[in-house]
Amino acid sequence: MASSNDVMVTSAPTRSEFALDMWYVAALSAEVSDKPLARTLLNEPVVLFRTQDGQIGALEDRCCHRALPLSLGTVDESGLRCGYHGLLFNCAGACIEIPGQEKIPSKAKVTAYHAIEKGPLIWIWFGSELDSEPSCEPPEYSVHTDKRYLFDGDVYHYEAPYQLIHDNLLDLSHLGYVHANTIGGNAKIHMNAEMKVESEGDSVRVTRYMPNSTPPPTYTAAYPFAGQVDRWQEIVFYPSHLEIWTGAVDVNTESLDDPNRGGFHLRGFHGVTPQTAETSFYIWTQASNPTNNPAETMQLVIEQTAETFDEDKVVIEAQYANMQRFGQKAMLDIHVDVGANRARRIIKRLISAK
Amino acid sequence: MASSNDVMVTSAPTRSEFALDMWYVAALSAEVSDKPLARTLLNEPVVLFRTQDGQIGALEDRCCHRALPLSLGTVDESGLRCGYHGLLFNCAGACIEIPGQEKIPSKAKVTAYHAIEKGPLIWIWFGSELDSEPSCEPPEYSVHTDKRYLFDGDVYHYEAPYQLIHDNLLDLSHLGYVHANTIGGNAKIHMNAEMKVESEGDSVRVTRYMPNSTPPPTYTAAYPFAGQVDRWQEIVFYPSHLEIWTGAVDVNTESLDDPNRGGFHLRGFHGVTPQTAETSFYIWTQASNPTNNPAETMQLVIEQTAETFDEDKVVIEAQYANMQRFGQKAMLDIHVDVGANRARRIIKRLISAK
Amino acid sequence: MASSNDVMVTSAPTRSEFALDMWYVAALSAEVSDKPLARTLLNEPVVLFRTQDGQIGALEDRCCHRALPLSLGTVDESGLRCGYHGLLFNCAGACIEIPGQEKIPSKAKVTAYHAIEKGPLIWIWFGSELDSEPSCEPPEYSVHTDKRYLFDGDVYHYEAPYQLIHDNLLDLSHLGYVHANTIGGNAKIHMNAEMKVESEGDSVRVTRYMPNSTPPPTYTAAYPFAGQVDRWQEIVFYPSHLEIWTGAVDVNTESLDDPNRGGFHLRGFHGVTPQTAETSFYIWTQASNPTNNPAETMQLVIEQTAETFDEDKVVIEAQYANMQRFGQKAMLDIHVDVGANRARRIIKRLISAK
Known part of the structure; x- marks a missing residue:
């Protein structure tokens, strides 16, 4: 009928x-x-x-x-x-x-x-067809089943396209400006850290090392560091999510590029899912391995993470609103955009592959 | 000038x-x-x-x-x-x-x-012309001048087209789901009641009888029923408004299709006027003939009516918002839609008659 | 890149x-x-x-x-x-x-x-080019540096095009209706005051005199008038702003068209700047020369000015919303529109001059 x-x-x-x-x-x-x-x-x-x-x-x-x-x-x-x-x-x-x-x-x-x-x-x-069957399993993320870590998470709604969130996460040089009041610390240190960008298939890896640094307050509160530390930031982009592993070990005690390194770890899972072409969901978890007062420290880590993401949300939504106000107007690339631009090319290729 | x-x-x-x-x-x-x-x-x-x-x-x-x-x-x-x-x-x-x-x-x-x-x-x-003179008198509605009844009313604004309100009123089978918390009662009773649909000119009449039912609490509070009751629902659609007459008499004491039947009556007048193609005014009165504590019971009837219409408004506005989200997508008709679909055909004919 | x-x-x-x-x-x-x-x-x-x-x-x-x-x-x-x-x-x-x-x-x-x-x-x-140099100095407004006057101001945002604010300021006959509760007083007096409209270059001057009037309460509170007064209203329109000079002297003591006239003065500067074609900023100052309790009286003048502009904002925004609802529909001109219509012709000429 x-x-x-x-x-x-x-x-x-x-x-x-x-x-x-x-x-x-x-x-x-x-x-x-x-x-x-x-x-x-x-x-x-x-x-x-x-x-x-x-x-x-x-x-x-x-x-x-x-x-x-x-x-x-x-x-x-x-x-x-x-x-x-x-x-x-x-x-x-x-x-x-x-x-x-x-x-x-x-x-x-x-x-x-x-x-x-x-x-x-x-x-x-x-799927590219409404009724197509999955051709693979969902991605693995071992941290969520790793007994060494505690974690928690939340869901943020963004009035901005998902790719602006990718940009933000792939370029941590913004820490010193956007997060000056929280985790930023000295802006120049973040800007000047050596950066390595590698691609493999549909993923992009951005690595930064900050050897012989003073550990930030959260780090020393969570972990019994002896003094100066060697810090790392590893960001791995996948089309559906990013994994960001930051942390530190006592200076000159371990190789930073050894995935089995010890020390204090912060491991973020960042699901970035389009709601529409103009709005997004940001579904994240943050894991850590605090040794001092684990439960309390973990709560502090989650609160600080949320506060930081609140700051990002303000910036990204303002950025997108401004892009809409100004319309088609070229953007100037600078050195920190390498990783984000590779991720954009991957998404572009996946979209046109259909 | x-x-x-x-x-x-x-x-x-x-x-x-x-x-x-x-x-x-x-x-x-x-x-x-x-x-x-x-x-x-x-x-x-x-x-x-x-x-x-x-x-x-x-x-x-x-x-x-x-x-x-x-x-x-x-x-x-x-x-x-x-x-x-x-x-x-x-x-x-x-x-x-x-x-x-x-x-x-x-x-x-x-x-x-x-x-x-x-x-x-x-x-x-x-009129079809801006300055055309009325070709008839406004509709009569005798209940408003009938001394047996008390009545009161209100005006609701809907973020939904008027025809979705017609649909809702012409199909009371939704009572068990939308009004589960107010007047709904047992959903299956409403769904299974025998339904008669008649058309005459630009009007549609939907009749349901529920013989030998347990009277709802409002009914027994308002009227001295002896025990079980025979209930009726009569919905008459006109292009400008609907008249809904529901009520009950003591079981096996009167013929339900006698317009002079006694018992407890609820007589609703439902003016449905488009504000725009996408929004509407719903201008209603509810009349009744309570014998126990008439003024108090009447106030209760109006409060319950308003509460019920609030529930309808939530559903109808959500329905319309969803229709807009999904765009042109076919709707599946089921048995309860007969009356509503006839009303839609009448409106369609009247619009194209101009 | x-x-x-x-x-x-x-x-x-x-x-x-x-x-x-x-x-x-x-x-x-x-x-x-x-x-x-x-x-x-x-x-x-x-x-x-x-x-x-x-x-x-x-x-x-x-x-x-x-x-x-x-x-x-x-x-x-x-x-x-x-x-x-x-x-x-x-x-x-x-x-x-x-x-x-x-x-x-x-x-x-x-x-x-x-x-x-x-x-x-x-x-x-x-400029008509993005990088064109200014071809003149910003307008002078001597009142802001005139030691006889105190002044203050504010910025209003309007959900209405700038030309509706021009219209409003160039036609003070609305005082009796829009500002009935504040500065309006007797509507007919404002409507019937003799009006002179003069143009010169890109400016329009509207002058009204109300000889032998009863001074309004603000005037008598601010200034030691002997009794009846001769009042004036002078409105000068420029494409970027209007200057409105109103005031009064003791009856038959001075010539109203002498710019060096004494008495009580209210001198408004009304910057009207488009935000978009549909919204505006109204950036105003109000200056006066109260002799009784200058600071207190000045505060009162600013409060009353703001209250009056609040009333105008309600009217102008409602007017524009209604223009949008009704679309392209002719407006009837009446006698008070002469000044406003000349200002519109100046703006039209300036826009097409580019």
Whole structure:
């Protein structure tokens, strides 16, 4: 039966403007419960929920009957029930009950997404076809299962495109200016640190070493350093997220490029997922291995991380608003942009590969 | 004298996208006083006011001089005076005074609307031509003058097209889901009630009977039922409004299809008037005949009605926002949509009849 | 090096829709300090600041590197430093430092505006070419340096085009309606006052005399009038601002058209600067020569002036919103519009002269 419902508007933007055939971070696990969560990802309104038997559901957030967001409905034993006329959908998107009606038409269904929970993260697959099967597993991130680390995280919404967040994270030279009041410290030290940029496949690695430095207050509070330290910053970009590993060891005690180095570690996971072409979700965790007062120090680390990201958000959103005000106007590249520009070329290649 | 005023924008949408040559509910009488009321109806900004001698004025809400909304002016003995330079307009739209200027040009006038007060309602005529005379009287609604009933009402603004409100009112099967916390009760009872849909001219009647039911708490509080009841719901759609008559009698004591049936009655008047193609006014009264503590029970009935309509507003506005997000995407019809779809066909026919 | 930054939007509107090759009021001097002030003028986002050595800087509010508003940066000894990666710009717009990089490319620069401080005002030049030199000095306004007067001022933002503010100030007949609760007094007196309109070059002068009037309460509180007064209102329009001189002398003691007349004076300076084609800044000062309790009376004058301008803002913004609702619809001119219409013709000629 064709709908007689004429109150319609023109078509919305599609996922095709993003890199596809990959997993994105949809949410923190802790966000997904028996209370449906509405979240637009890659222009597509999705409802995320967890059934009583622990399944993660990720459905198109629109009932196929009268278009109410399913996120206004209620999680049932076997799926999600619409809050308008009670249609019930299972996690595969099939309507399995229409109250007061025996026959369920085959068209009674909504798009279902592949969603997988891995530790504190919910990953979601966006294929180049709406119904394409995942061609790989979601990315591994060993820190979340490494007993040496404590971690916590949060979700930030940005009024800015995801690539501006990539830029920000790939270029830590901004620490001295944006985070002057928190973790910045001496701006010139960050600007002048030696930087190495390497690419491999769809990833970019930016490394900086700051040998024989004075450890920042958080470091000395968390770890029993003897005096001066050798510090490192390692940023690895992947199309769906970045991993940032910073830390320090006692000066001249270990090789900084040994991945088994000891000392004090801060290991950030930064899921960067487009909401639309102009807005983003930033879903992060921060892990650490404090030895002095671990729980307390960890709480301090999370608070400082959040404060720092608040500062980044102000800058990035102001930057994007200004780009919109000024329109198409060239930007001048400087030395610190090398890593970010490589990441942009990777995203560009992935988008045109579809 | 041509205006030298160049600060202008492109033309606004017109009334022609709505059913015309009919009366719409403009306001509750209680809203219209010597303090001007600004209200856009069918895309047209109107100012409603009541002069000292009791005339209802309904004028284009724009002074013909410098375009100030006349609703910012003051009601004078004989009309409405602009709040910028003091031009005075009578209820026929003619400018009858320009302060400091003797001659009043013939172009000094604004559009006047036919507006009629009938009981608690102000009706306004929208013809297919701007100056066409009403071809009929406003609709009758005997409940407002029936001494057996008490009533009260309110005006709701909707961020949604008027036809979504029609849909909602013509299909009470949503009671069990949308109003689970108020009047819903058992969802399945509402879904499974037998439904009869009849059309006649530009009206649609949907009838449901629920024989031998347990009366809801409001019913027993208001009326001395002996035990089980026979309940009915009658919804009559007209292009300008809906009349919804629900109620109950003691089981097996009267014929439910007798319009003179006794028992406990709830009689709703639901004026649904487009503000624009995307927003609406919902101007309603609810009447009842409580025998136990009439005034108190009536107040309870109005409070519960308002609470229920608040729930509908949340759903309908979310539905429309979602329709806009998803754009042109087919909707699946189910059994409960029969009445609503007939009403949509009537509106469609009336619009194309112009 | 071309930018790889693809996240861009379409081009913004330009200054060419405004009268150019002239000075506009950018700000009150008191607004410009070592804390950068962001202000869009003639569609162009500008940052205004004052360096330690007292220079007034007026730069494009966008870093040439990654487009952050420079107004989020910090004023340095020798210029303004961007708050993202620390690029430093001098008042001529040249980048004079890129942290961590020795060579400064010649493209590292932003647009600089000519800005001059004169008494309580900051003037800014907008030429028909982005880099054209001022062809004249900013306008003189002797009142700001006249020892007989006290003055103060403020900046108002309007959601309305600048020409609607011109209209309002050139036609004081609205006093009786818009300002009925403040300075209006008897509406008919204002409407019927004799009006003289004269033009000269790019200016328009509107004069009204109200001989043998009762002085308003503010006048008698401020000045020792003997009884009845002869009042005047002189409004002089210039494309960048208006000067409004009102006042009164004891009846039959002086010639009202003598610019050296005594009595009580109120002398308003009204800078009207487009922010965009649809929004404006109204930067005003009000001067007076109270003899009774000068400081107290002056404070009262400023409060009443601000209250009056608040009333105008409500009317003008409502007028513009209504013009947008109604679109292209002719406005009827009446006798009081003569001055305002001449001013509109001057602006129109200046815009097409480019």
